[in-house]
Structure formats: structure tokens, C-alpha cells
Amino acid sequence: MTDRDTIAAIATAAGAGGVGIVRLSGPRARAIGEAVTARALRPRHAHHARFLDAAGEAIDDGIALYFAAPASYTGEDVVELQGHGGTAVLQVLLARCRELGARLARPGEFSERAFLEGRLDLAQAEAVADLVAAGDARAARAARRALDGEFSQRVEAIAAELLAIRVHVEAAIDFADEPLDTLGGAALRARLAATGDALDALLARAEHGRRLRDGLHAVIVGPPNAGKSSLLNALAGSDRAIVTDIAGTTRDLLHEVVRIDGVELSLVDTAGLRDGGDAIEREGMRRAHAELQRADLAIIVLDARDPAGGRTAVADAIAGVPQRVWVHNKADLLAAGEPASPAGNDGAPDATPGASDEPPLRLSALSGVGLDALHARLKALAAGDDIGEGTGAFTARSRHVDTLRQAAVELAAARAQLSHESLDLAAEALRAAHDALGEITGRVRADDLLGHIFSSFCVGK
């Protein structure tokens, strides 16, 4: 596009480094690059050059690269000036580019231009930011897959199928007098069911991908004095939370990010759940309940000497949390002679309320005995062993998960309407599902969404 201005930014991280890069994109990028280097720039050629100020004095020397539109990251003319890393030198070089007509880029503006020029779709552009921000190698691999378009391709495949179904349904509306089954209704329903299954599978993978990006969100819950705060401290490896023998010590939520063998986990300590308590404690319990609503995982801490007593207190709060780990704490206080296998079941027939839950882990937050087994289980959950590396995870954001969920709801509505032969309503629900998928890749887009997404990038990306 020729009506755009030319943007510039320091593309490398702040601070001194071996190499520092000023990146330019836009119609004047080449002219500015040639003015700075005082030489003609050929596309895709490494030019060793001096970078000159207005007086012709050398600011630095290094490599100038020119990528001609549209074969560049942004799809526009792009010039990269690679000099010696160093904040002052790069700032002077950037200032020179601005003198020559470039404007300072906003965060994410290079990727935004790549999106607007059709070089990347929206989910891929987001993957760029995720790749830069990836906290570990697994998250980086997953972002790379999303950037390669694996996620987008799956979304597009489902969207294409939905479009074909919509065409069929819209056509059937024109023959409203005929029963749907004479118009291929059975095949249509089967096709819709298969598309629903594909969408559900993609949603499960996107949820896994969101955990890879954001980390597993685990909430520690249990009755007062069970040792929740002690466990948080043990997992964090520092005295983050106040621990006393007074029931009701923790009132507010306490957030902590911990890493287990390179896998990130966000932990929240909460107020003990019980009947009664003063106003502050009750507010703490309300917050604990609210936090559990958005938890991926509840770590339920019970006193090993009386696990049954605490279970009733937490039963309501943990209903609806997708995954649970049961901990029987204070194992060191059990009478000698009781089986002390840290990872073992305590043998009580009602020890695990959820049929699919693993047996409780017996441990001591105080002494650390049994913590290894908890580490191992949390790591497995955070890494998403339920999905497995082999399927090739890709990062996804809450935005994607929410949108896929919305599409799944509309698809279910369309199926119901179709079985009632309400073709108009089915068509409407299918359109809504189709639009929702379009929002993920940016085919259907709201401009405030774009601003929101790209402003969270770093400058120079």
C-alpha cells in the first residue's frame, strides 16, 4: 500500500548486545536506508556499509539489508540496519531515520502491517508475540506451530465445511414446502455432526494450547489450618504466605508463579473454607470460590489425620473445576506404624470423591516428605500429558478458546434447529458459528480487537 507512512523501531532487545538492529518498513524504507548508507541497496543482498548522520559522520558501521515488497515480513519495503548493539548508538541511528522521514513504530505495528498485507493471519500474528514471549522451549515450539499456520488451517477447514453446510441450508430454505429429508437432510445432519466433532477436538487442543501459553492455573483450597499456605511456600521455595497456627490466617488471594522442571504453573493460595468466620474471612472465602470458577486445577489440601472432615467443606467449591489433585497434608503427625508411603492412597474407601481423580498424595508441607510426588503430578498436568506431545500442540489464547466455544454453542443450536426443521433459525446459528471462526484468523474482524491485540506486542515486532 502506498498511502502508508514509513515506520522505524529498534528491533533488538534493550541493553548492550553483540548486534543491534533498526528496522524500517514502508514506502520510504529504501530511500531512508540508502540515505543513511550513502549507497544503492539491492534486494536480499548484505551490504557492508557505514551508517552516516546528517553531517556525513559515521554513527556506526554494519550490514544493511533490503527486502523489496511484497517479499518481506510486512509485505512492504523493509530495510534492516544491523549495527553494533548498544542503546546509545541505536538511538542515534533511529533518530537519523526519523529525520529522514520515518515515524516511530507502535508496539506490534510491523506484525499488524504483515496482517493487513495478508502476509500473516491474525492467529499467526499473535503467535509471533507468543514466540517472543515463550517462557520455555515447549511453549516456543507450540507458538512456532501456530505461526506456521497449523492452528489457522484447522480453523479454516472447519469454516470451509460450515460454509458448504450453510449453502445447503440456505438453498433448502427456498424449498420450504418440501420436507428436509427429500433435500438431502440426513446427509446434511451427518455432515453437521462430523463438523461439530472436529470443532470439539480443536477446542480441546486450543484449551491445551492456552495452558501452554498462560501456564496451568491452579488454586489451593481446603479447610482452615490444613496447611494450604505452607504448601504454597513449599512449592514456591520461599516464605511467600503467612503461616500461623491460627485458623483463618489467610484472607486474601495470594498469587505466585512457580516453575517445576521448566514448566510454569500459576498458583493461588486462598482462605480456608468453613462455616462462619468474621466479615473479612467470609470475603476471603467468597474470593476463593470466585477464583475456583476460573481454575484449571484445584489442589485440595486436607489434614491427613482427618481428611473426611475437610472434604465436606470444599465439596461445593470444587464442583466444576476440570481437574483436581487431593493432598493429605501433615503426614508427619500421623501415628508411627501407619503406612507412610508418600504417594499412597490412605486406604479410606471414600478417599477420592471424584471417580476420575487420582488417589490422594500423602505428604508433609513442613518437612517436605512426599513433595516429589506432588511435583511430578503437577508437572504432568501442566505439561498437558493428557494430550501428548505427539499431536503437536500449538499455542492458543483465551480469545481463541472463547471464540471456539461460542462457535460450538452455535453449532449445537444449529443441529437442534435442523432436527426441528427450523431452517431459518439453523441458518442463522450457522452464520454465527461461521463468523466466530472468522474472528480467529481475522477474516471477520472488529478493528478494536486489532488494536487490542497488536498493542500488547513489543516495539519492533
Ligand SMILES: Nc1nc2c(ncn2[C@@H]2O[C@H](COP(=O)(O)OP(=O)(O)OP(=O)(O)O)[C@@H](O)[C@H]2O)c(=O)[nH]1
Ligand atoms: N506438623 C505439620 N504441621 C504443618 C504442616 N503443614 C502446615 N503445618 C502447620 O499447620 C498450621 C497451619 O498452617 P497454614 O499453612 O497456615 O494453614 P492454612 O491452611 O493456610 O490455614 P488458613 O490460611 O488459616 O486457612 C501452621 O502451624 C503450620 O506450621 C505439616 O505438614 N506438618
Ligand SMILES: [K+]
Ligand atoms: K493457619
Ligand SMILES: [Mg+2]
Ligand atoms: Mg493460609
